[in-house]
Amino acid sequence: MSLSSTTTAGLTDGAGQGGSVGGDLALLDRLIGEQEQVMLARTARSQALRAEARGVLAGGVASSWQDAPPCAVWISEGRGSKVWDADGNEYSDFHGGFGVGVAGHAHPAIVAAVSERVTKGTHFAQPVEDTIVVARELARRFGLPLWRYNNSGTEATMDAFHLMRVATGRPKVIKVEGSYHGHHDSAQVSVYPERAEVGSTSAPNSVPANPSIPGPFAELTVIVPFGDLGAVEHALAIHSGQIAGMIVEPVMMNIGLIPPPSGYLAALKELLHSHGAYLAFDEVKTGFGLAPGGATELFGVTPDLVCVAKAMAGGLPCGAIGGVPELMNLIADRTYEQVGTFNGNPLTMAAARATLTEVYTDEAYRHLDALRARQVAGCRRVMAQYELPGYVQAFGAKGAVIFTDHLSNYRDFLDYADQWGNAHWLYQQNGGVALPPWGKCEQWTMSVQHTSDDVDRFVTNLETMAQALRGSGA
Numbered sequence: 309m310s311l312s313s314t315t316t317a318g319l320t321d322g323a324g325q326g327g328s329v330g331g332d333l334a335l336l337d338r339l340i341g342e343q344e345q346v347m348l349a350r351t352a353r354s355q356a357l358r359a360e361a362r363g364v365l366a367g368g369v370a371s372s373w374q375d376a377p378p379c380a381v382w383i384s385e386g387r388g389s390k391v392w393d394a395d396g397n398e399y400s401d402f403h404g405g406f407g408v409g410v411a412g413h414a415h416p417a418i419v420a421a422v423s424e425r426v427t428k429g430t431h432f433a434q435p436v437e438d439t440i441v442v443a444r445e446l447a448r449r450f451g452l453p454l455w456r457y458n459n460s461g462t463e464a465t466m467d468a469f470h471l472m473r474v475a476t477g478r479p480k481v482i483k484v485e486g487s488y489h490g491h492h493d494s495a496q497v498s499v500y501p502e503r504a505e506v507g508s509t510s511a512p513n514s515v516p517a518n519p520s521i522p523g524p525f526a527e528l529t530v531i532v533p534f535g536d537l538g539a540v541e542h543a544l545a546i547h548s549g550q551i552a553g554m555i556v557e558p559v560m561m562n563i564g565l566i567p568p569p570s571g572y573l574a575a576l577k578e579l580l581h582s583h584g585a586y587l588a589f590d591e592v593k594t595g596f597g598l599a600p601g602g603a604t605e606l607f608g609v610t611p612d613l614v615c616v617a618k619a620m621a622g623g624l625p626c627g628a629i630g631g632v633p634e635l636m637n638l639i640a641d642r643t644y645e646q647v648g649t650f651n652g653n654p655l656t657m658a659a660a661r662a663t664l665t666e667v668y669t670d671e672a673y674r675h676l677d678a679l680r681a682r683q684v685a686g687c688r689r690v691m692a693q694y695e696l697p698g699y700v701q702a703f704g705a706k707g708a709v710i711f712t713d714h715l716s717n718y719r720d721f722l723d724y725a726d727q728w729g730n731a732h733w734l735y736q737q738n739g740g741v742a743l744p745p746w747g748k749c750e751q752w753t754m755s756v757q758h759t760s761d762d763v764d765r766f767v768t769n770l771e772t773m774a775q776a777l778r779g780s781g782a
């Protein structure tokens with residue numbers, strides 16, 4: 309895996325130029341309206357299923373983020389790099405199930421492992437041998453010796469908050485403004501706060517993400533801007549002796565894709581340690597897609613705790629937390645009861661074993677590198693030719709077209725018009741490329757089964773959108 313980022317910052321001269329391209333939000337609104345009609349015409353069966361589901365599923369979907377205007381797309385099948393929706397439309401899948409899909413769909417090695425396991429029983433709540441194989445592989449990749457399983461990214465980061473508190477006896481944890489670490493109470497603070505709520509830049513307010521989070525809970529999560537060491541230092545001083553640690557996505561992904569400033573991660577570790585506090589990396593998204601050992605390997609900084617989930621088990625629900633003995637021994641000696649009925653479930657462990665030992669090979673990472681280079685080059689060409697604002701940011705299997713000139717933290721994100729991501733999502737979707745909805749928040753995920761044809765389809769759709777913005781027609 310190449311360690312280089314493929315940033316094209318600098319392709320920003322087109323902002324506000326090229327006729328309507330730079331900042332004509334009214335034109336974008338019109339194109340969004342047109343593309344929504346195209347999407348509705350392609351998805352009659354999805355809409356019928358959604359209507360039926362409303363009678364039995366709250367809101368008509370299984371998870372609120374599966375729904376985006378103009379309609380939730382119901383999927384029937386996935387194979388290789390492709391998915392098919394309930395209406396039979398084919399998509400090159402860059403959605404990846406919100407970043408899970410680095411192995412692609414129905415990978416033969418994972419199908420074989422899961423098929424074999426399913427005939428031998430799928431749940432005992434007693435340990436099985438694969439739990440050792442998978443933990444060894446995680447330890448090798450992330451350079452942390454001791455691991456425990458859970459079932460989601462939410463559980464993994466919840467364990468991180470808990471462990472840092474237990475180890476220090478301190479109540480507060482630092483979190484980055486605009487980061488998402490799952491839906492447990494401590495993490496549901498300043499996820500997407502409104503502009504009126506955010507407070508000062510250097511010491512942002514702790515804003516509950518929704519009314520289920522009581523104010524006093526939210527106050528235990530101390531908020532800092534991404535990439536700002538001074539703000540962390542300030543927080544450690546203001547909350548002296550109360551900070552257990554900090555959780556951070558080493559490459560921030562809830563608001564597009566933002567790499568850490570040079571030296572930031574190493575300096576964070578040093579700073580936190582100098583105050584007797586710990587550093588946890590949330591690698592739920594960055595985990596296996598950026599490099600074999602995630603951002604931990606890519607940036608050469610090993611934190612005290614690493615949380616992984618999503619791409620770990622080839623599409624089955626799984627999470628894990630790894631850490632230094634000082635923290636993980638608090639689990640071993642049962643000071644902290646890290647438990648869960650489905651932890652280390654045999655079926656997910658079989659899938660994780662196959663994914664980590666047979667699918668995420670060195671060759672697979674070389675393939676992802678080549679695909680990323682092609683996709684970034686294609687997007688750069690379109691952005692330059694049509695003078696689109698913004699740049700492309702990509703690492704490993706992940707990347708994003710960012711239609712604004714400057715995005716380094718949540719305050720920048722607040723200034724980034726939603727229309728760009730929404731329009732891009734619709735053009736990709738209608739052109740046969742699935743991307744996660746909420747375009748400006750999310751990233752593409754490529755799988756080891758993607759090909760250059762999938763990449764070219766993505767680039768063609770971006771060009772179709774660029775042409776429509778130029779007025780030359782889609």
Ligand SMILES: Cc1ncc(COP(=O)(O)O)c(C=O)c1O
Pocket residue numbers: 406459460461462463465488489490491557590591592593617618
């Ligand atoms: C960085 C990060 N952490 C944690 C989570 C929560 O993971 P899960 O949805 O598996 O609970 C997510 C989910 O998108 C995430 O992106």
